[in-house]
Amino acid sequence: MKVQENGKVVSNTGVALNLHFIEIKVPKISTQIKPGNFVSLLPPSSSGAFLRRPFSVAGVQDGSLKLVIRDIGKGTHAITSLAPGDCIEVLGPLGNSYPDFEPDKKLWLLGGGTGIASLLFLHDVHGNPADRILWGGKTKDELPMETWVSSSITFATDDGTRGGHGNVVDVARRWLKDDRPDYIAACGPRGLLKGVQQLASEYKIPAWISCEEFMACGMGACAGCAVPLAVGGYARVCADGPVFKAGEVLL
Amino acid sequence: MNLNSKVGSFELANPFIAASGTYGYGTEYGDLSPAKEWGAVILKSVSRNLRPGNVPPRCCEVDSGMINSIGLANVGLEKFMAEKLPAFAAENPDATCIASLAGETLDEFLYLAENLSKAKAIKAFELNISCPNVAKGGMHFGADCNASRQLVSEMKKITSIPVWVKVTPSTTDPVGVATVCAEAGADAVVATNTIPAMKIDINRCRPVLGNITGGLSGPAIFPASLRIAYMIHKALPKLPLVGCGGVDCGEKAVQYILAGCSAVEIGTATFRQPDTLVQVKKFLAEYMDKMGFKSIEDFKGLAARI
Numbered sequence: 001m002k003v004q005e006n007g008k009v010v011s012n013t014g015v016a017l018n019l020h021f022i023e024i025k026v027p028k029i030s031t032q033i034k035p036g037n038f039v040s041l042l043p044p045s046s047s048g049a050f051l052r053r054p055f056s057v058a059g060v061q062d063g064s065l066k067l068v069i070r071d072i073g074k075g076t077h078a079i080t081s082l083a084p085g086d087c088i089e090v091l092g093p094l095g096n097s098y099p100d101f102e103p104d105k106k107l108w109l110l111g112g113g114t115g116i117a118s119l120l121f122l123h124d125v126h127g128n129p130a131d132r133i134l135w136g137g138k139t140k141d142e143l144p145m146e147t148w149v150s151s152s153i154t155f156a157t158d159d160g161t162r163g164g165h166g167n168v169v170d171v172a173r174r175w176l177k178d179d180r181p182d183y184i185a186a187c188g189p190r191g192l193l194k195g196v197q198q199l200a201s202e203y204k205i206p207a208w209i210s211c212e213e214f215m216a217c218g219m220g221a222c223a224g225c226a227v228p229l230a231v232g233g234y235a236r237v238c239a240d241g242p243v244f245k246a247g248e249v250l251l
Numbered sequence: 252m253n254l255n256s257k258v259g260s261f262e263l264a265n266p267f268i269a270a271s272g273t274y275g276y277g278t279e280y281g282d283l284s285p286a287k288e289w290g291a292v293i294l295k296s297v298s299r300n301l302r303p304g305n306v307p308p309r310c311c312e313v314d315s316g317m318i319n320s321i322g323l324a325n326v327g328l329e330k331f332m333a334e335k336l337p338a339f340a341a342e343n344p345d346a347t348c349i350a351s352l353a354g355e356t357l358d359e360f361l362y363l364a365e366n367l368s369k370a371k372a373i374k375a376f377e378l379n380i381s382c383p384n385v386a387k388g389g390m391h392f393g394a395d396c397n398a399s400r401q402l403v404s405e406m407k408k409i410t411s412i413p414v415w416v417k418v419t420p421s422t423t424d425p426v427g428v429a430t431v432c433a434e435a436g437a438d439a440v441v442a443t444n445t446i447p448a449m450k451i452d453i454n455r456c457r458p459v460l461g462n463i464t465g466g467l468s469g470p471a472i473f474p475a476s477l478r479i480a481y482m483i484h485k486a487l488p489k490l491p492l493v494g495c496g497g498v499d500c501g502e503k504a505v506q507y508i509l510a511g512c513s514a515v516e517i518g519t520a521t522f523r524q525p526d527t528l529v530q531v532k533k534f535l536a537e538y539m540d541k542m543g544f545k546s547i548e549d550f551k552g553l554a555a556r557i
């Protein structure tokens with residue numbers, strides 16, 4: 001059940017350029033949340049942001065949600081400026097979630113930028129040691145140091161300054177030379193999702209992608225977050241998604 | 252405290268109404284803003300056939316509000332009656348439901364009304380002749396006095412359900428449109444819908460919305476919408492009037508009532524704060540108590556009498 005909860009910031013750590021790991025205590029929401037779900041935060045009114053801002057959940061711990069937030073505008077600036085102890089209103093869980101993948105199946109989790117958030121959560125929950133998780137960025141400054149993330153993450157940068165050289169899809173393509181997952185889950189910029197969709201159909205690997213679109217209500221009530229469907233018409237990212245089977249939506 | 256209100260002969264348990272297009276098909280908000288807590292809820296405008304809606308992006312934020320160009324995306328009459336209405340009624344047996352009709356032509360409006368008059372759950376019609384986001388019908392209808400007059404009088408001939416007309420702010424003469432609607436027998440006028448607007452992305456050097464323009468809603472439009480409601484009430488004090496546009500707190504809702512409105516619609520504010528309804532009701536009760544008003548009638552239109 002969706003609830004509105006007054007959250008308390010437990011921690012807020014700058015981990016890379018404009019990138020923050022934030023933990024917010026919301027006991028009611030955190031017991032219900034699943035990988036793929038998102039929450040919407042009401043930025044402090046002093047920020048000038050009018051609507052809520054949607055964020056995927058990167059994990060749960062002790063009644064808190066873990067979020068990975070990049071400061072790109074007024075709402076995210078205000079949220080990434082919060083200090084431990086500050087309050088913020090949270091609405092959730094919103095949207096659908098990734099399917100319950102069988103524990104013995106091998107997953108590849110391909111994330112670009114803050115798209116990594118829901119994949120970190122899925123990685124935690126699925127927990128098969130054979131899973132691989134890849135986090136791509138344009139350059140090394142965008143990615144956090146090892147101390148902040150699990151050692152099982154592989155990094156990649158477009159400019160080769162950290163981890164594998166090339167974008168996430170290039171790296172996954174190289175992996176495919178001597179390995180193959182049962183399923184792929186991906187989240188990130190449109191280009192990444194397009195590339196993953198292409199790769200998955202080429203190699204006939206079932207894949208799920210998590211989409212982003214500007215949201216007004218975040219609750220399925222306004223049809224403002226439409227994404228075109230392959231069969232024609234539109235789906236609402238906030239209610240029918242954000243997770244879609246690859247090929248289902250037109251990117 | 253008695254928060255009951257009457258829009259003409261139509262009784263509401265409180266004067267607050269969820270605005271069409273912001274409350275989906277009445278089930279989406281669930282316990283966050285239950286339909287039965289509203290005086291009434293107006294479901295998404297329905298057209299004869301399914302409308303997929305406009306090309307995305309369909310929404311953007313602006314100072315104190317948002318612009319939308321949903322384009323009347325809706326499931327169409329058949330699915331509305333077969334699925335959406337029954338689902339709403341099953342989940343909300345105690346709620347008051349109003350259907351918003353969006354026709355491109357007079358015939359389409361009449362067809363919708365004829366069919367929907369058979370649905371027990373629907374207690375009133377709101378004619379949307381004020382949507383800025385469609386090429387045909389919508390506000391082009393609503394800015395034309397002759398078309399509005401004909402629509403309302405034909406509608407009154409075929410249905411016994413109250414007919415409300417939601418007028419557009421995009422005409423130089425909203426009072427003129429309200430006047431012809433009243434003369435043609437409208438049971439109430441709703442003032443008003445969104446105001447045409449746009450936003451340009453300076454990094455991509457192009458309009459933000461896929462449809463280029465859309466309709467502005469939220470607190471940004473409140474003073475402009477209030478003025479239209481006020482002018483209509485001044486000119487037509489007997490016409491039941493519903494205020495709509497920009498209400499995000501009880502103080503703004505009270506302004507609409509003082510301007511002459513019997514009820515107040517709330518839309519965009521619920522996106523930001525799903526418990527807006529709880530807060531406006533609380534404010535209204537406290538305000539009436541403080542001012543010594545026993546009922547909505549006690550202060551409705553007071554500000555228009557000077």
Ligand SMILES: Cc1cc2nc3c(=O)[nH]c(=O)nc-3n(C[C@H](O)[C@H](O)[C@H](O)COP(=O)(O)OP(=O)(O)OC[C@H]3O[C@@H](n4cnc5c(N)ncnc54)[C@H](O)[C@@H]3O)c2cc1C
Pocket residue numbers: 038049053054055056057068069070071072073074075076077114115117118211212213214215242312
């Ligand atoms: C389902 C979902 C999950 C998300 N998860 C995360 C997450 O885990 N971490 C995270 O940092 N962000 C996430 N986002 C994106 C986040 O919601 C936006 O970055 C945020 O709303 C921007 O708000 P702002 O006020 O800072 O930016 P604004 O001041 O509103 O805008 C600044 C600039 O950013 C652009 N912008 C605004 N919203 C978006 C968006 N949704 N996508 C791309 N560009 C945008 C604007 O066009 C503008 O150019 C997610 C979005 C969705 C829909």
Ligand SMILES: Cc1cc2nc3c(=O)[nH]c(=O)nc-3n(C[C@H](O)[C@H](O)[C@H](O)COP(=O)(O)O)c2cc1C
Pocket residue numbers: 216222224270271272273295296319321323351379382417443444445467468469470472495496497498516517518519520
């Ligand atoms: C996303 C969105 C969709 C809307 N869809 C409709 C609609 O289908 N029919 C209609 O009559 N008005 C529609 N409206 C207008 C609202 O009902 C209301 O008149 C307007 O938003 C002003 O009120 P507000 O400032 O309280 O939101 C829509 C508004 C928004 C923001």
Ligand code: FES
Pocket residue numbers: 214215216217218219220221222223224225236237238239
């Ligand atoms: S944001 Fe309103 S339906 Fe998705």
